[in-house]
Amino acid sequence: MKVLIVGGVAGGASAAARMRRVNEDAEIILFEKGEHISFANCGLPYYIGEVIKEKDKLLVQTPEKMKERFRIDVRINSEVTKIDTVNKRVEVLNHAENKVYTENYDKLILSPGAEPIRPGLPGIDSKRIFTLRNIPDTFRIKDYVDRMNPKRAVVVGAGFIGLEVAENLHLRGVKVTVVELADHVIGPLDYDMAALVHQHLKTKHVEFYLKDAVEAFEDEDAWVNVKLSSGRNLKADMVIMGIGVKPESKIAKEAGIAIGKTGGILVNEYMQTSNEDIYAVGDAVEIRDFVSGKEALIPLAGPANKQGRIAANNIAGLNEKFGGTQGTSIVKVFDITVAVTGNNERILKRNGIEYEKSYTHSASHAGYYPGAIPMSIKLLFGKKDGRILGAQIVGYEGVDKRMDVISTAMRANMTVYDLETLELSYAPPYSSAKDPVNIAGFTASNILKNDVKVFHWDEVGSIDAEKVMLIDVRSPEEHKLGNIKGSVNISVDELRDRQDEVPKDKDIYVYCQVGLRGYLASRILMQKGYKVKNLSGGYKTYQVAVQ
Amino acid sequence: MKVLIVGGVAGGASAAARMRRVNEDAEIILFEKGEHISFANCGLPYYIGEVIKEKDKLLVQTPEKMKERFRIDVRINSEVTKIDTVNKRVEVLNHAENKVYTENYDKLILSPGAEPIRPGLPGIDSKRIFTLRNIPDTFRIKDYVDRMNPKRAVVVGAGFIGLEVAENLHLRGVKVTVVELADHVIGPLDYDMAALVHQHLKTKHVEFYLKDAVEAFEDEDAWVNVKLSSGRNLKADMVIMGIGVKPESKIAKEAGIAIGKTGGILVNEYMQTSNEDIYAVGDAVEIRDFVSGKEALIPLAGPANKQGRIAANNIAGLNEKFGGTQGTSIVKVFDITVAVTGNNERILKRNGIEYEKSYTHSASHAGYYPGAIPMSIKLLFGKKDGRILGAQIVGYEGVDKRMDVISTAMRANMTVYDLETLELSYAPPYSSAKDPVNIAGFTASNILKNDVKVFHWDEVGSIDAEKVMLIDVRSPEEHKLGNIKGSVNISVDELRDRQDEVPKDKDIYVYCQVGLRGYLASRILMQKGYKVKNLSGGYKTYQVAVQ
Numbered sequence A, B: 001m002k003v004l005i006v007g008g009v010a011g012g013a014s015a016a017a018r019m020r021r022v023n024e025d026a027e028i029i030l031f032e033k034g035e036h037i038s039f040a041n042c043g044l045p046y047y048i049g050e051v052i053k054e055k056d057k058l059l060v061q062t063p064e065k066m067k068e069r070f071r072i073d074v075r076i077n078s079e080v081t082k083i084d085t086v087n088k089r090v091e092v093l094n095h096a097e098n099k100v101y102t103e104n105y106d107k108l109i110l111s112p113g114a115e116p117i118r119p120g121l122p123g124i125d126s127k128r129i130f131t132l133r134n135i136p137d138t139f140r141i142k143d144y145v146d147r148m149n150p151k152r153a154v155v156v157g158a159g160f161i162g163l164e165v166a167e168n169l170h171l172r173g174v175k176v177t178v179v180e181l182a183d184h185v186i187g188p189l190d191y192d193m194a195a196l197v198h199q200h201l202k203t204k205h206v207e208f209y210l211k212d213a214v215e216a217f218e219d220e221d222a223w224v225n226v227k228l229s230s231g232r233n234l235k236a237d238m239v240i241m242g243i244g245v246k247p248e249s250k251i252a253k254e255a256g257i258a259i260g261k262t263g264g265i266l267v268n269e270y271m272q273t274s275n276e277d278i279y280a281v282g283d284a285v286e287i288r289d290f291v292s293g294k295e296a297l298i299p300l301a302g303p304a305n306k307q308g309r310i311a312a313n314n315i316a317g318l319n320e321k322f323g324g325t326q327g328t329s330i331v332k333v334f335d336i337t338v339a340v341t342g343n344n345e346r347i348l349k350r351n352g353i354e355y356e357k358s359y360t361h362s363a364s365h366a367g368y369y370p371g372a373i374p375m376s377i378k379l380l381f382g383k384k385d386g387r388i389l390g391a392q393i394v395g396y397e398g399v400d401k402r403m404d405v406i407s408t409a410m411r412a413n414m415t416v417y418d419l420e421t422l423e424l425s426y427a428p429p430y431s432s433a434k435d436p437v438n439i440a441g442f443t444a445s446n447i448l449k450n451d452v453k454v455f456h457w458d459e460v461g462s463i464d465a466e467k468v469m470l471i472d473v474r475s476p477e478e479h480k481l482g483n484i485k486g487s488v489n490i491s492v493d494e495l496r497d498r499q500d501e502v503p504k505d506k507d508i509y510v511y512c513q514v515g516l517r518g519y520l521a522s523r524i525l526m527q528k529g530y531k532v533k534n535l536s537g538g539y540k541t542y543q544v545a546v547q
């Protein structure tokens, strides 16, 4: 059996290694158009920032080692330019020797990845404008920083990679400005959770412009002008384009392999393309969104690695299905950690999935043990069945842990009711007897069971004071420090004694700092016959989101 | 409705608070025989070590605040001495006023906890011998350290609490010796994983004696002699007894409430005792072990809190079941973290559950990003179905995360095959594209699918050199630094070229450092027709366990 693999990094190298393990006798050739295989894409921004100091660390495997250990014929600088599905062979352009040749296959695995989008804007060809995908890109950027000592950088696009680059340039002493078309950073987040990131970026003196787009670049002698649609002009010594990636599906398309409507290569559950001898994996393919079952592009390293393994398994006859991608992802943004899984509100709405949501703010570990610090959790769940549809967490310590727990629960098709029962490891340095995930579960379940009704931060503006009394159930001290306009302060502890101040002929909306005391107040008032709603996430969620 | 609650800490206070939330009108009285309610049991050792500096931090709630917020009638210094199930009332001894009275109930919740075992050894009444359960105990110990400036402490029992106290006394400059009856520290671990903790304790210069027991204490003027069954005599300025706890089931038993064979109060899934109006929760009850379904005592704060909530729910008619306890627990031991869930080998054997096991050693996060540090994972799983039966993890950063993920997967009745597919959040500071849990899943699944056969560290001693060739597939340099006696060195990368050195008429046992290269070597040799076994966990697991 002869297996050819196109693309030598996350999906491709994983497929190659696994292919060898399941078939010692196969002939395996790996083509990589660049100079390196098996490099740490995800580490590249940190090399620019000199967080990762040694170049060699970026190379997880080399062609020589892949040959030695796996007997894989690795061919770098070798671009597969054409797939001939009829004769089952590919055309290869060796860039080093500028030679073209063909290689036949029994099975072909495509893992060509996705390339950074470089919009056709005026001035885009400036030498001061960079994208970041591979090691040469990285060296180019780092070298520019080392040599030119830039003072001002503009990062276009506030996604994961854009923000990682922003942070790493900032570490190098460059003043960074981020420009983002959407109304918030990090697309997979909803606005309310991204607002926490906005707040953090401000404390780091990273400038950012939202709802704004680059219209043109203009090179000057010493800098480049970045012209925004708002009319703003940013002077930059360098620009990083981080507005997203698009699947490298060109050779597949030209070979008549079916392409999905997202532009990714179409594959079935076995990672097989429309041609039964050709498999495709990684950033280049259209996958099923785990939540909606709809087609999506989710370019992440974990899925790419796993899909590579699955493609090899299926070629070896082991029959393995890929179960869809949740989109579990995480990013460090300076001192905070931001993690998401599943669908956000925008996607749920687009897909017409009925959902409810809850916000909680919990300490990373027991409050009485030093170093506890709050994190904010947004949970999205099925209005009827409580199925976990998505989660977003922003905080410091322990965000990754809670995200992985929720992500696992989601994969197991658990509901918010199940989150209540999870038995998570507790000792004071690590968590609380009720872990933040349990608390999120309680809070969400209580909403579904109608033990409490909630309103959300974005409904505050439309409260009708004629019909609704808004009560701040925090302490008078907290109320004084800042409150929602029009609210009356009756602390939860006094509520029972001051019940006569709560009108029976109005709806009662309560809020506290994070939602807990508001919930307690709701329970009291509901049982006394009032129609009550509690502000989910409390003043904390509200204040950050409306700031 | 009048609800009485016995015990005012984890289970009791949780039940009280929840009871109020689900029933605003109930009369709720909470009896606590001690001076404090709702304190942070789990934080007590850290107060002794001055890691937690303020006393107030140990009190999560006070009687006054419970009254204010929840309208709960909290009675401290009030011991419930008798339950009269016929007349539905309890007898209360008010220790402060030395008065006895009765209080009737509609429903009664027992959460009296468990008390430290204090064996009837000669000399046990010495003023230098302490146990640790509550705040007065804590102050007593801390005060003794502050005033007497002890130089040498003996901790009897190397469980969670014993080791936490050992660490905290060590922090205070006391030289600590630990005495443990078993052959290893931390009972819920197996020996091989505990060996990693032994190694760490040695680096911290904590002395410990295993398989040894205290036979007597002898007070001298300036110290106490701790006489061990081995004949050893330890001179100590203070002694902490940490050999376990036993359920406080006395008043329940005297009232004719059924007690389980473990000595805990018998409850059904609704946390209801044999008397339908009496519920019991927390350390005092016998619960179902989630893995075996057998009765067990698992005294942990998470389950106690959750059971308290469930008992209140059921009294309020909300019909909620408790799903059993996995025993997920965690402890910081100096710089390392130790976490367990489910059953260990000892328990699985006792329960006659057929299992297989795997060991993996993975980096806490991407190796190329600074600070990555290895952790060791032992997975126990059903031999036939791959069901996750237990896990043990020892390491530094990220141990809690992996434990919580596995614990969640276990709760969802997932198998080791499911662990392969988990989509966990990956960016270099947090994990690898294949998370340690995925790797543990791959490794375990490969064993079950017979893609590799394994042997374990404790089988090495009985290898018959006549029938078996033992190959070290690491590099010559690694081999030289230490290897298993009788092994021949052929590195995995050379294995194919040196196949003629591998005899066809012998079984081949291979090993490497952590198990990965041994697995690769196994795959090569198996496909070439050899009968091969790989040392699970590699030389690392072996070396630590046999040291």
Ligand SMILES: Cc1cc2nc3c(=O)[nH]c(=O)nc-3n(C[C@H](O)[C@H](O)[C@H](O)COP(=O)(O)OP(=O)(O)OC[C@H]3O[C@@H](n4cnc5c(N)ncnc54)[C@H](O)[C@@H]3O)c2cc1C
Pocket (backbone or CB within 6 Å): A006, A007, A008, A009, A010, A011, A012, A031, A032, A033, A034, A041, A042, A043, A044, A045, A078, A079, A080, A081, A111, A112, A113, A114, A132, A133, A134, A161, A248, A251, A281, A282, A283, A284, A299, A300, A301, A302, A304, A329, B426, B427, B428
């Ligand atoms: C800067 C950066 C940071 C990232 N950080 C994270 C992160 O923290 N977490 C995360 O999950 N993901 C992250 N990612 C995404 C992750 O790296 C990708 O999802 C993953 O690498 C996709 O694997 P792949 O095999 O599909 O594509 P790639 O890893 O991109 O490999 C594709 C390879 O195929 C080669 N190729 C393309 N066409 C051809 C051809 N015709 N012939 C020969 N070779 C060809 C390309 O040169 C390329 O080297 C990051 C990506 C970047 C660029």
Ligand SMILES: Cc1cc2nc3c(=O)[nH]c(=O)nc-3n(C[C@H](O)[C@H](O)[C@H](O)COP(=O)(O)OP(=O)(O)OC[C@H]3O[C@@H](n4cnc5c(N)ncnc54)[C@H](O)[C@@H]3O)c2cc1C
Pocket (backbone or CB within 6 Å): A426, A427, A428, B006, B007, B008, B009, B010, B011, B012, B031, B032, B033, B034, B041, B042, B043, B044, B045, B078, B079, B080, B081, B111, B112, B113, B114, B132, B133, B134, B161, B248, B251, B281, B282, B283, B284, B299, B300, B301, B302, B304, B329
């Ligand atoms: C030092 C220490 C560290 C710990 N660390 C951890 C940890 O890190 N993680 C973890 O999960 N667990 C830990 N635990 C265990 C955890 O604290 C218990 O599992 C939990 O507190 C059990 O809750 P409970 O309500 O059953 O009992 P408790 O919390 O012990 O409360 C029982 C209360 O009932 C009172 N009482 C008993 N009998 C009567 C009576 N007849 N009348 C009136 N009052 C009565 C007692 O005085 C006691 O205050 C630790 C325990 C200790 C002692």
Ligand SMILES: CC(C)(COP(=O)(O)OP(=O)(O)OC[C@H]1O[C@@H](n2cnc3c(N)ncnc32)[C@H](O)[C@@H]1OP(=O)(O)O)[C@@H](O)C(=O)NCCC(=O)NCCS
Pocket (backbone or CB within 6 Å): A008, A009, A010, A011, A013, A014, A017, A018, A021, A037, A038, A039, A040, A041, A042, A043, A060, A061, A301, A305, A309, B359, B360, B361, B433, B434, B439, B442, B443, B446, B514, B515, B516, B519, B537
């Ligand atoms: C380096 C690379 C070629 C490795 O591929 P790989 O060999 O499949 O992956 P690993 O080295 O993690 O090894 C995993 C294999 O070892 C096995 N293994 C790991 N630890 C083991 C242990 N202790 N005992 C036994 N087996 C073990 C696993 O079961 C798995 O084998 P399987 O797939 O046959 O079940 C590929 O992942 C790669 O190129 N990575 C870099 C690029 C990249 O991923 N970029 C994006 C992230 S920055």
Ligand SMILES: CC(C)(COP(=O)(O)OP(=O)(O)OC[C@H]1O[C@@H](n2cnc3c(N)ncnc32)[C@H](O)[C@@H]1OP(=O)(O)O)[C@@H](O)C(=O)NCCC(=O)NCCS
Pocket (backbone or CB within 6 Å): A359, A360, A361, A433, A434, A439, A442, A443, A446, A514, A515, A516, A519, A537, B008, B009, B010, B011, B013, B014, B017, B018, B021, B037, B038, B039, B040, B041, B042, B043, B060, B061, B301, B305, B309
């Ligand atoms: C302090 C103590 C009385 C608290 O009990 P509690 O009120 O049930 O617990 P919490 O304060 O965590 O609040 C949890 C409740 O608030 C709700 N909640 C929490 N955060 C919320 C938020 N942001 N929005 C809405 N509701 C929220 C939860 O849903 C839950 O209510 P529910 O049980 O009715 O669903 C009890 O846990 C205790 O005594 N603890 C100390 C003793 C102990 O546990 N020791 C062992 C560990 S050291």
